[in-house]
Amino acid sequence: MMNQTPALSFPVLLRAARAALQWRLLLLWVLLMLIPVAILTVPAWAVLGNALDHSVHAKALAQQLDMLTMTDLMSLHGKNAMAFSVAGVIGLIVTLLLAPLLSAMAASAARADGTAGFRELVGGAVAGYLRMLRMLVWSVVPLGLAAALGGMAMDAAASHASDAITAADGQLWRWLAMGLTALLVLLAHASLDAGRAQLAIERRRSSAVKAWWAGCRLLARRPLHGLGIYALIAVAGVTLAAGLAVARLNVSGASIIGLLGALLLVQLAVAVLGWMRTARLFALMALARADAR
Numbered sequence: 001m002m003n004q005t006p007a008l009s010f011p012v013l014l015r016a017a018r019a020a021l022q023w024r025l026l027l028l029w030v031l032l033m034l035i036p037v038a039i040l041t042v043p044a045w046a047v048l049g050n051a052l053d054h055s056v057h058a059k060a061l062a063q064q065l066d067m068l069t070m071t072d073l074m075s076l077h078g079k080n081a082m083a084f085s086v087a088g089v090i091g092l093i094v095t096l097l098l099a100p101l102l103s104a105m106a107a108s109a110a111r112a113d114g115t116a117g118f119r120e121l122v123g124g125a126v127a128g129y130l131r132m133l134r135m136l137v138w139s140v141v142p143l144g145l146a147a148a149l150g151g152m153a154m155d156a157a158a159s160h161a162s163d164a165i166t167a168a169d170g171q172l173w174r175w176l177a178m179g180l181t182a183l184l185v186l187l188a189h190a191s192l193d194a195g196r197a198q199l200a201i202e203r204r205r206s207s208a209v210k211a212w213w214a215g216c217r218l219l220a221r222r223p224l225h226g227l228g229i230y231a232l233i234a235v236a237g238v239t240l241a242a243g244l245a246v247a248r249l250n251v252s253g254a255s256i257i258g259l260l261g262a263l264l265l266v267q268l269a270v271a272v273l274g275w276m277r278t279a280r281l282f283a284l285m286a287l288a289r290a291d292a293r
Helices: 011-021 023-052 058-063 067-079 081-111 118-127 129-138 142-162 167-201 208-221 223-249 256-291
Strands: none
Touching: 011 142, 011 223, 011 256, 023 081, 023 118, 023 256, 081 118, 081 129, 081 256, 118 129, 129 142, 129 167, 129 208, 142 167, 167 208, 167 223, 167 256, 208 223, 208 256, 223 256
């Protein structure tokens, strides 16, 4: 679908954003992300069920929880902390294992001549899983380096803040360190997405490290385009997802309609995040192809 090589421009960015709006791809994204959510939900469902299912005030509590009930539930959470911790670890592992599958699925959609069908998406996800898994493993290096440099910047800021004459001067150093850390993490993520784009374009490429390095060289040659793509799509995706999250917080789940509406808003937010990742990949692939001309 993204097999043209136009000069990168704002229209190309819009085409990438539109091309990522594939309902089959987003549906598979939402369904797969329900797996770790279900794992995390099991202990919470069990605790709430044991505490509230047989209460004489169950109907009233379904409408609104009072402070006493909230206190009791918090104590039950402490008593079942191990179950929540285990579910959290398992959910995290499953999410990490699903991430390469989702990336490979998005790459398959990006390579398709038209809108990819379910069979093409699933087949592409399975075929490209190991290559994207290698990129996930390698991501520890750039992200770890960004975190280490960010930590050093925060330590330096704390040292300068302790010697600052005024509190405002010390706070300025902290804000600068936080901004530098955010920029380093942004660069690390952008380089990894550029590496995934290289893997998606060159199906015979198997080395995640070489693909990442090729992505880094691409961003070095086209820094404004590459980082601009990442930032614009990320801002759009996060803004939309945040708006849906706020809407979800304002929807009561006490009725069937409210519950279904709340679930729909949550899944739409997940789909938006899936669109964001896919659109970034599509746009970076367009950038790589334009750069190779």
